Amino acid sequence: MKRKFKIAAAALAAMAIFTACAGDKGVESGKLTVSTSINPVNQIVTIIGGDKVEVSRMVPAGSEAHDFEPTIRDMETLSKSKILFISGLGMEPWSDKAKETTGAKDLVTAELSSGMDLIALDDADHSDGEEDHGEYDPHVWLSLDGMVTMAENAEKALSAASPENAEYFRQNLEAFRNDVLELKGEYIPKFASYQGKAFVTGHAAFGYMCRELGLEQMSVEGPFQEGEPTPKKLEELISFAKENSIKTIFLEEQASPKVSETLAREVGASTETxxxxxxxxDLLQTMKENYDKILKSME
Incomplete structure (x- = not known):
């Protein structure tokens, strides 16, 4: 998928205005003011920050994260933030340029995927011939362990920016960690009898989940939703689905369902999202729903 970063000329001209706002930076109604990128980052920062942090999400619901382009209003909000929280690993190709454009020299970027055990991508997956997406699968939040690491990184950044609230952030982290461990304790045993089994999905977003659960994913598109597969790739998917008695082809809400629906018809499978x-x-509720759907497809 070709990704571009564009900032309107008016946004560049507004740099002086952004800089003038620096006196208000980091404080709104007595709270630490921060910006976040995508949904999982926003939710984790909101959970850990609680009522001590004012959180503004930049990439709105329904938007494709890789193609996001900040608006002038986004840039103004960012200029007033103490921290920009991102997931990293190529999910936010706009972030460095956005930070530079604000002229906010003390704006900190906190990358929540930092320190994780990453899954390396094949050459064909991290480069589409037009753009190099990076060496690693960026979908770290689709692992429960990954969520905890992201929350730990959020807690460190928030505590550094607001040390007087460090204990509050630590308590929120512990509560979130306990919720994640409870979900993990419930579902890891349920998948024990399905070790090595595969499911077919729209794009290869579930590598970290599969590693955690002992599953395998086959996908119509790569991890960056690079477009429709070649006829050869589609034939391979049809053969795989038939040979492995795949009963469900999974779709994703933001991926085109056309090829997945065609694949389902070819192999006599149903579709599920x-x-x-x-x-x-919602992070944990949605993970639970995803788990239940995958389990049902393997029964």
């Missing part, structure tokens, strides 16, 4: 959480959905 998985939510990769990139744009919307």
């Amino acid at each position: 998985l939510n990769p959480l990139e744009s919307e959905g």
Whole structure:
């Protein structure tokens, strides 16, 4: 998928205005003011920050994260933030330029995927011939362990920016970690008898989930939704689905369903929706719903 970053000339001209706002930076109604990128980042920062942090999400629900272009209003909001929280690994190609454009020298970027055990991508997956997307699968939040690491990174950044609230952030982190561990304890045993089994989905977003659950994913599109597969790739998917008695082809809400629906018809399978959480959905509730759908498809 070709990704571009464009900032209107008016936004560049507004740099002086952004800089003039620096006196208000980081404080809104007594709260630490921060900006976030995509849905999972926004939710984690909101959970850990609680009522001590004013959070503004930049990439709106329903938007494709890789193609997002900040508006003038987004840039003004960012200029007043103490921290810009991103997931990293190529999910926010606009972030460095946005930070530079604000002229806000003390704006900190906190990358929540930092320190994770990453899944390397094949050459064909991280480059589409027009653009190099990076070496690693960026969908770290689709692992429960990944969510915890993201929350730990959020807590560190918030505590550094607002040390007087560090204990509050730590308590929120512990509560979130306990919720995640409870969900993990419920579902890891349920998948134990399906080790090595595969499911077919619209795009390859579920690598970290599969590693955690002991599953395998086959996908219509790569991790960056690079477009429709070649006829050869579609034939391979049809053969795989038939050979492995795949009964469900999963779609994602933001991926085109056309090829997945064609694949389902070819192999006599039904279709069901998985939510990769990139744009919307409550983190733990949606993970639970995804798990239940995958389990049902393997029964």
